[in-house]
Amino acid sequence: MSLPIEEYALIGDRRTAALVGTNGSIDWLCLPSFDSGACFAALLGTDDHGHWQLRPSGEHTVTRRYVGSSSALETTFTTDSGVMTLTDLMPEGDGQADVVRILRGVSGTVSMEHEWLVRPDYGAILPWVRRRTVHGHHVITATAGPDMLVLRGPRLPRAADHRHTDRFDVRAGDELVFITTWLPSYASLEGLADLDGVLEAVDRTIAADQEWADRCTAEVPHRDVVLRSLMTLRLMTHAESGGIVAAPTTSLPEDFGGVRNWDYRYCWLRDAALTTASLIRAGYIDEADLWRNWLLRAVAGDPQDLQIMYGVDGRRRLPESTLDHLPGYAGSTPVRIGNAAVDQLQHDVLGEVMDALALDRAAGARPDANAWALQRALVGELAKHWQEPDHGLWEIRGEPQQFTHSRVMMWVAFDRAVRAIEEYDVDGPVEEWRAIRDRIREAVLETAYDADRNTFVQHEGSTEVDAALLMLPLVGFLPGDDPRVLGTIDAIEKDLLREGLVMRYRTESGVDGLPGDEHPFLACSFWLVSAYAGAGRLEDAHALFDRLVALTNDVGLLAEEYDPGEERMVGNFPQAFSHLALIQAAFALADARQPGDHDAPDHEHGATRPGGDVGRAGEAAETLGEP
Numbered sequence: 001m002s003l004p005i006e007e008y009a010l011i012g013d014r015r016t017a018a019l020v021g022t023n024g025s026i027d028w029l030c031l032p033s034f035d036s037g038a039c040f041a042a043l044l045g046t047d048d049h050g051h052w053q054l055r056p057s058g059e060h061t062v063t064r065r066y067v068g069s070s071s072a073l074e075t076t077f078t079t080d081s082g083v084m085t086l087t088d089l090m091p092e093g094d095g096q097a098d099v100v101r102i103l104r105g106v107s108g109t110v111s112m113e114h115e116w117l118v119r120p121d122y123g124a125i126l127p128w129v130r131r132r133t134v135h136g137h138h139v140i141t142a143t144a145g146p147d148m149l150v151l152r153g154p155r156l157p158r159a160a161d162h163r164h165t166d167r168f169d170v171r172a173g174d175e176l177v178f179i180t181t182w183l184p185s186y187a188s189l190e191g192l193a194d195l196d197g198v199l200e201a202v203d204r205t206i207a208a209d210q211e212w213a214d215r216c217t218a219e220v221p222h223r224d225v226v227l228r229s230l231m232t233l234r235l236m237t238h239a240e241s242g243g244i245v246a247a248p249t250t251s252l253p254e255d256f257g258g259v260r261n262w263d264y265r266y267c268w269l270r271d272a273a274l275t276t277a278s279l280i281r282a283g284y285i286d287e288a289d290l291w292r293n294w295l296l297r298a299v300a301g302d303p304q305d306l307q308i309m310y311g312v313d314g315r316r317r318l319p320e321s322t323l324d325h326l327p328g329y330a331g332s333t334p335v336r337i338g339n340a341a342v343d344q345l346q347h348d349v350l351g352e353v354m355d356a357l358a359l360d361r362a363a364g365a366r367p368d369a370n371a372w373a374l375q376r377a378l379v380g381e382l383a384k385h386w387q388e389p390d391h392g393l394w395e396i397r398g399e400p401q402q403f404t405h406s407r408v409m410m411w412v413a414f415d416r417a418v419r420a421i422e423e424y425d426v427d428g429p430v431e432e433w434r435a436i437r438d439r440i441r442e443a444v445l446e447t448a449y450d451a452d453r454n455t456f457v458q459h460e461g462s463t464e465v466d467a468a469l470l471m472l473p474l475v476g477f478l479p480g481d482d483p484r485v486l487g488t489i490d491a492i493e494k495d496l497l498r499e500g501l502v503m504r505y506r507t508e509s510g511v512d513g514l515p516g517d518e519h520p521f522l523a524c525s526f527w528l529v530s531a532y533a534g535a536g537r538l539e540d541a542h543a544l545f546d547r548l549v550a551l552t553n554d555v556g557l558l559a560e561e562y563d564p565g566e567e568r569m570v571g572n573f574p575q576a577f578s579h580l581a582l583i584q585a586a587f588a589l590a591d592a593r594q595p596g597d598h599d600a601p602d603h604e605h606g607a608t609r610p611g612g613d614v615g616r617a618g619e620a621a622e623t624l625g626e627p
Helices: 195-214 223-235 269-281 285-299 348-362 369-385 404-424 430-447 467-474 483-496 522-535 538-550 576-592 617-623
Strands: 008-012 017-021 025-030 038-040 051-056 061-066 073-078 082-089 097-117 128-134 137-144 147-152 158-160 163-171 175-184 561-563 568-570
Touching (some): 008 223, 082 195, 223 269, 223 576, 269 576, 348 369, 404 430, 522 538
Antiparallel strands (some): 017 025, 025 051, 051 097, 097 163, 128 137
């Protein structure tokens, strides 16, 4: 049975990523790319669907940390007889796809168990396993179809009933290095990088990660957690293509035992744009250029063919299917690969893209005539369709609606386009776009605002609220202290808070066309932090931010959702949306600080809303305290 989601940690080589459990087991790894078939798929099934485990054989305790700000994970196992560490890393720059696991004896003697069980194609295939000799050293290869995995190490497990297992002792001062390498099945083993070359790549990777982290310019609350979020986003960005995946996993459920299970190993324009914006705020301009170049390649062609998501390499076809041989995480089926939302109409996407590119320009990015030509074509296409309903930010599988968030983000798209023409001397039909921008604004204010309740609503004709309405002040549609924004915050507090955390919307409204429920969506709770900051409710903002940061697992990672009742993470993990929203909230708090308060403790930055009207702020402060 898989571990609780929060007991996993992420390692990666910026081409793919693996999840490592507190039990020393790698239960998820797709090779050679994020969206390739998994060769270790125990996360969505059982150990028999593939895993790689190194752990003490007896009772032990576990502590974990990342090495500095790097992507190297260090797990310390303490037993009655000794202490040892396990360092896990996927090095960059050695020309291979490697997972390196280094056992080091710290004190005494620790008896270890080792199991290497490769099952390609998401655990469906029993591979052909052989012992072979390369450069005078024994290796084990597991081959199936296009894939070959090679295990090297000082002690190779032996087969027993298709399982490769071993037991051995690690003594103080010992260092044992194990490497699993992916190769095309037709490749020659003579090309394998030797041990020294792989270890040099390990050292280079740790040093490069630390150098990257040291470039961060963010001066924000909980800076260490923000740095880990930035590194997590970096690990979900393909180093060569520039594609940014929403998560490295598929089908970790939003509702345990339910059907809300989706494949997030693809590049949503929305998520990638928001990730890019977060990286820019933290001083990482080159990363924005890398994504911009990916965008130009992926979106190339007729603007009518714009999709909301693409493969990490820019491919368009992402058909959704199910893997019926997998029982799913916590019995949650179906297990899906691909994502049918690729064919949805989501008008908000271009707003996030245009906003990120506007931030890129303001940060001094190199001008690119092709990039502006693409933006002009996409905005021109949106001008023809902005009045149509869509499936919205949450990718509902019910009927399309005139979603308020979608309309506001279309306003953003035209607003950023108009500003580009006005401020950067690029060409475009500025009068036409300015007029459309103004018409969208009028439509939102007239048809999406409930004056009786003093709140914006989820979509035209609805009385429901939606956490995405918190974005209105964050993108500049209205000031953060506008009475209509304050009323919307109040309505969201009343209707969408579950034990102090924010739901996306009320699933019982039926808007998404799906059975079952879900849990508070962590990005929405971070949006509430930012909205509180903009509304002047800084005490509430810091209290909620502190609580959310405390929800990260022991190594600073977040899933998509959180179940406050069971105190566990829910949904795909780690989730880019959660981490980028954390970063944005930290900057919102930093921006809200007043001159002279930089040395004050976080809880002293706050105040009630303007005018001294506490309203629900006092209630929220009580609700949002530390759990």
